[in-house]
Amino acid sequence: MVDQPDKPRVLIFSLRNIFGRALNRGPHYEFEDIIREIDSAELVAPKVDPASRRASLATRLAYHAPVALNPGIPKIAAKGPYDLLFTICGFPQDLLMFNAVEHLRDVCKTSVCLLDELWAKDIHKHRHFLPILAKFDVVLQYHSSSVKPLSELIGPRCRYFPPGVDASLFCPYPDPPARVVDVYSMGRRPAAVHQKLLGMARDAGLFYVHDTISGSQAIEPREHRAQVASIAKRSRYFLVNPGKFDSPEETGHQVEFGYRYFEGAASGAIMLGERPNNAVFPGLFDWPDAVIEVPQQSGEIDRVISELDRDPGRQDRIRRTGMEQALMRHDWVYRWETVLEAAGLRPLPGLAARKHRLATLAGLVSGHRPIGPSEFNHERRLSAR
Missing domain, CATH: 3.40.50 (Rossmann fold)
Incomplete structure (x- = not known):
């Protein structure tokens, strides 16, 4: 791994210990892991007691009333300060998890939420969850046709963000x-x-x-x-x-x-x-x-x-x-570059190192740089130092 600053500048609030094995969440964790590879990031991933009914109760209540109960997230000691808080929510209901640790926002200069699935027709159904998004500086959405109607609800902080891949x-x-x-x-x-x-x-x-x-x-x-x-x-x-x-x-x-x-x-x-x-x-x-x-x-x-x-x-x-x-064009490194631009932050050397490795692979694919696997692996080891 390329040398990064000793003190983390990014705080990732992850739901991997809550929804860890859900198939649709795998790409979320993949993105988070690549951010940790190419940037100076600390990951916070709280757990919810599986025997507790607080999470389901909080979710059911929020569907019917503007009440955001803590779904069982324990108190997290925020070290800070950080330049950026980043979190990925699979669905609007996930916002209750972030809301329970709202103090994390206080130790971060900028906050960005990536929302995976929100269909425009469901905005009214989720109307009590979605105002939590107003606490973020930037809201990124995978569903392009939902950007405009969500912006009308929480203000002009939403933008389209395409999925990616490792x-x-x-x-x-x-x-x-x-x-x-x-x-x-x-x-x-x-x-x-x-x-x-x-x-x-x-x-x-x-x-x-x-x-x-x-x-x-x-x-x-x-x-x-x-x-x-x-x-x-x-x-x-x-x-x-x-x-x-x-x-x-x-x-x-x-x-x-x-x-x-x-x-x-x-x-x-x-x-x-x-x-x-x-x-x-x-x-x-x-x-x-x-x-x-x-x-x-x-x-x-x-x-x-x-x-x-x-x-x-x-x-x-x-x-x-x-x-x-x-x-x-579509590796997670380019998506993270977009997040950094939105937050007004400069990329760290790890980002350029990953882009170089991807370009090397692209050269092999196109045949323009016919280097062998051993040479490629040597180059990859050098970039990881």
């Missing part, structure tokens, strides 16, 4: 393995596409990896992320679709997108599915064939795969372009 974890280089998995699908999948792929697996020997257990928790989040990355970079094709595409009653027909697209690009798998009809998506995935369109009700994914399989040159271009774009 691009070096998902990248197959410097020693790319064989792509032995034909199609990889995790989480929600269109029924028609899934049935067609099952038929191809049965009748044509397609190696189709998909979820067969319904559950929302990982045994160990970091191990789960590593396994997802390991499978993705061994996959030829990767299914993607907009967030909760099969539950319009939950989204109010709002179209948003999550980590899956970034993971697919970073792994070099060819993404098959739907390009989200969303204002910001074209600017983030603006290269040819970023996503090969396969409508949710389509029964022709076999034809799409067959057509791509007949064109190795096109496949290679799609894979390399996706990996390069992820390494040079």
Whole structure:
């Protein structure tokens, strides 16, 4: 790790010891860990007594009245001072956790909250949670269409913030393995596409990896992320679709997108599915064939795969372009750079060191810098000193 200041300048308030094994929280902890790698940060991760009913009681009450009870967060001694307080909330209900340690804000010059999931139609439902966001200087949102209505509620402190990925974890280089998995699908999948792929697996020997257990928790989040990355970079094709595409009653027909697209690009798998009809998506995935369109009700994914399989040159271009774009634009390091800009802070050397490692990998992917794995590992060790 590159030398950082002795005294932490960033305080991360993490929910990893409260919602630790939830699958949808894994990327949150991944982002937090990379911040700790590239910046001078201290992580505070309180625990809630699992036998206590205070958390569920506080949440239920807040849905009905403007009362923010402590859900069971113990008192935390804030050392301070810090330049920046940063926290990631998966859902508006999580804000009760931060509210219980509001004194942390007092020892930080600037505060930033990243809110993962908030559908515009649910803003009224969460109206008693959301005013807590007004205590932050900057509120970042993954859901682009929710920025304006939330700003109307809490003031002009909200901005869109795209998801990211640990691009070096998902990248197959410097020693790319064989792509032995034909199609990889995790989480929600269109029924028609899934049935067609099952038929191809049965009748044509397609190696189709998909979820067969319904559950929302990982045994160990970091191990789960590593396994997802390991499978993705061994996959030829990767299914993607907009967030909760099969539950319009939950989204109010709002179209948003999550980590899956970034993971697919970073792994070099060819993404098959739907390009989200969303204002910001074209600017983030603006290269040819970023996503090969396969409508949710389509029964022709076999034809799409067959057509791509007949064109190795096109496949290679799609894979390399996706990996390069992820390494040079969509790694968490670039997202943290955006947070620092919003907070008026300069990056530390660790950020530049990670960007250099990503650029080295991108050079390997493009073939412009054909260095071997041993040389790459040597360079990585040097940057970690």
